[in-house]
Amino acid sequence: MEQLIQLNDIRKTYTIGGVTIDALAGVSLDIGEKEFVAIMGPSGSGKSTLMHILGCLDSPTSGKYLLKGKDVSSLKTDELAAVRNRDMGFVFQAYNLLPQMTALENVMLPHSYADQRMRAQEVRTRALELLERLGLKERMNNRPVEMSGGEQQRVAIARALMMDPSIILADEPTGNLNSKGAREILDVFKELHNEGKTIIYVTHDDNIGAQAERVIRIRDGLVVADEGD
């Protein structure tokens, strides 16, 4: 399998009040295309830091990160922004929709920052298709406060899919949802995985983690287990 993501001895060190903390103490792993991966670990294990580095939201202190064979650990901030826009779709625990915008506007937002522009009508059509697919077409003009948690998270998934990225990164995507909402989100992930997207999500919940085809366990900034189905 071709390697989509290659991490080589990634370290991330924070200094807080003169104390140095190794959030990641040398992580090396490969993730191939079309994988369905759960990153698991207790809180403070470094799984969120790993997720942020995978998503190019944060840069490692040292180590090498190859994305599609290209070294992204040395990219400038604006180049990283372009990578996030094009290759990554983010789903957060707190949904992170913009409260002043409607569902439709939230879904269209990533296109505002795209290097390759579509016509306004195409953007709208695509966003509407995504909302319809996630069962939210009638919610298109609602603002986030008018929607349930599960609905907001599905809007967030639609937004993540807007630029048709190859990777979906989710940080505790079901953490704020009840079991029904969580199941819906995982069903969507499975569907996307079947369509060929690479799904990587972070969770501390064993039941949620067990849904993935591969589980990477992190403890104290190190990979302690890496098991496939």
Added chain:
Amino acid sequence: MDVRDSFKNATRAILAAKMRSFLTMLGIIIGIAAVIVLMAMGEGSKQDILAQIQGSGSGNLYLTPGAQSSILSGGNAGTRAAGAKITMDDIKAIEAKVTYPIVVSPANTMGITIKRGNTTMAGSGVFATETYFEVNNIALAGGRFLLPSDVSNRTRNVVIGANVGSTLFPDVSPIGQLIRINGMSFKVVGVAVSKGQSLLGNSDNTVILPLTVGEKSFGMQHDRISMTTIKCVNPDDSEEIVSQITGILERKHREVDFSILDQKALTTLFSSVMNIFTTFLAAIGAVSLLVGGIGIMNIMLVSVTERTREIGIRKALGAKERDILSQFLIESSLLSGAGGIIGVVSSVAVAYLIIERFIPVYITTSSILLAVGFSIAVGIFFGVYPARKAARLVPVEALRYE
């Protein structure tokens, strides 16, 4: 992000906090209004003074005896050298030898008491010739001007100013009536149209008498002209005419014991003085605009802090530094630009509805353009720091912000 989206975002952010946006704008509104109103007051006073100078006859030269000009004291200044004098002979020489078209009006003035029946008033007597009216742009409300024959025959005919007429003759036409000036009887042949207050005094309280009467009946010195006004038919000739008159009189007197004041020079002088005054006023207004700008910076900094998470989300979705920078810059310049426009509208209203009752105002297009341009510049200038702060946030830290 395209421009239309950016403006839509900015308006939405401004409208989301209406009260705060309005209070922020208020600083700019007051600043802009202060600049425009103060400049309008300066410009209005300038126009008013220039109109007064020009109202006494545009393109006029004032010839007075003595090496120092005494125009502003009405030609009676005590600074005049004792022996210096302008005579009728000088006047005739000027009329004969200047090669450009001119009209010369010799005149003397003195304070007089005017009386009719039981009404007495103080006024100023101008002893002049028939040319006085043309040179000083005096129009008649009724009757006739003084004639050359009035001057040569020393006839006791007078033309009275508008205020003299209305004071002494509240209910009858003054034409043909007799008045007493310093105890002597004169016949009113004409009434001038009101000219109001001018830089050279109030001509409405004036009585114009034949030049020759002054010497005969008012004890004025023989053949002395204290103030000669020369009208240049083409104002552009004034510099040439000044040098010709200077040459003529210098040859006759063998010294420069006279002075000539060019009204154009006076206009230029007053203009530049008033421009300094206007600039000074505008600078005072600009200080309040500056304070308004700091208000914008303050509120934009608050806004950046409040929206740290939004910035983080936008960055996660691929917003580049310049996207965030322009988002906040557009917002701050929209705030200040809108404040500027409201400021212009309210300053025009304040200037013409209220201030114009007390002092003259004149709003120039350039002051409006300056004010609006300056307000947008203030928005950008004071918006740059908060916007850069927002643009440089690290995405992961911004996302973590609660």
